Amino acid sequence: MPCFRSHRRHEETTVTTRPQTPLGLFGTDTLIGEEDRAIRDTVRRFVDARIRPEIADWYEAASIPVRELAKELGSLGVLGMHLEGYGCAGTSATAYGLACMELEAGDSGLRSLVSVQGSLAMFAIWKHGSEEQKQEWLPRMAAGEAIGCFGLTEPDFGSDPGGMRTRAVRDGDDWVLNGSKMWITNGSVADVAVVWAQTDERIRGFVVPAGTPGFSAPEIKKKMSLRASVTSELVLDDVRLPADAVLPEVSGLSGPLSCLSEARYGIVFGSLGAARDCLESAIAYSQDRAIFDKPLAAYQITQTKLADMTLELGKGMLLALQLGRLKDEGTLRPEQVSLGKLNNVRESIAIAREARTIFGAAGITLEHPIMRHANNLESVLTYEGTSEVHQLIIGRALTGEAAFR
Helix, strand or coil, X not given: CCCXXXXXXXXXXXXXXXXXXXXXXXXXXXXXCHHHHHHHHHHXXXXXXXXXXXXXXXXXXXXXXXXXXXXXXXXXXXXXXXXXXXXXXXXCHHHHHHHHHHHHHHCHHHHHHHHHHHHHHHHHHHHHCCHHHHHHHHHHHHXXXXXXXXXXXXXXECCCHHHCCCEEEEEXXXXXXXXEEEXXXXXXXXXXXXXXXXXXXXXXXEEEECCCCCEECCECCCCCCCCCCCEEEEEEXXXXXXXXXXXXXXXXXXXXXXXXXXXXXXXXXXXHHHHHHHHHHHHHHHXXXXXXXXXXXXXXXXXXXXXXXXXXXXXXXXXXXXXXXXXXXXXXXXXXXXXXHHXXXXXXXXXXXXXXXXXXXXXXXXXXXXXHHHHHHHHHHHCCCCHHHHHHHHHHHHHCCCCCC
């Protein structure tokens, strides 16, 4: 009888003492192409040099230089980066996701600026607009010379956008819009708004230049989350638009929902950036903070927290990269985006909260990014589909039954 033991390769268990990064432990870089990694690293350097030195002050002051940053982000090539033509970079979907991750590692407000510009306002025009609308707006928006916003949510209609009250009626060759939109990122600084309204021909989208009479965008103040981001109401009071202001290539709720799916995809990656920043900050702090004559990192309870957070971050990253692969192949479905949005934002908030406990009292100040990220993620959890909405989208995919009503 052969002795299998004699053919067994001798293996030794080695103990690695050199610290590794959380995602380095998963080896996720091996799943990312060289060009996509280069784009990610470029955005990371921008965030490190331009955003990190300023973000705590911007957050505390609830003020951010949007126009200045938009031009810098345009020069960087991240505005509408995953779109083709019209001055857009035409990168892979995975590269766009990785850019969102690096931007949100800086701050969710920064990623929101880019996401609303590229995946909502620009995507709506790129996907559903006329050639004239594309030529007029997309090159300037890609360069950061024009800022866009996306008007869908209303004060009484968030999770149920199909019930919107904003209405557009024909008056001769023109359209006249009346209504209001709420919680609109970039609204007060936007040069153009993509506004969705009820018509006699189903829901339609309209390209509304900010200077149009009857259009206003008062900023929402006293926020405790996304303070380094402009959030506004949009008010439309007999806003008269020419016939060619309507997005010609779509009608019905599928139009805005297609845009939301684009933006939700960016959140799948982006939320992990906030979580990674919290976790890496907690690891660094635990190594520097001495308690009872040894580093906080040397205690078992600290290490179990770090291990659990790393596990959830890594699983979220593997999910995000799989969704990126599907999107690059053109096979990604909306319910799969819901899987990513639900899991990754939920786990990112949990990571931020757990990381805060490692900092103790120091974790509540803006000296460290933890509480800022945790507060921001509360908004990310809600916008572009609450957790409950995404649970129902997944439930519908599993059962074939819609349980929204």
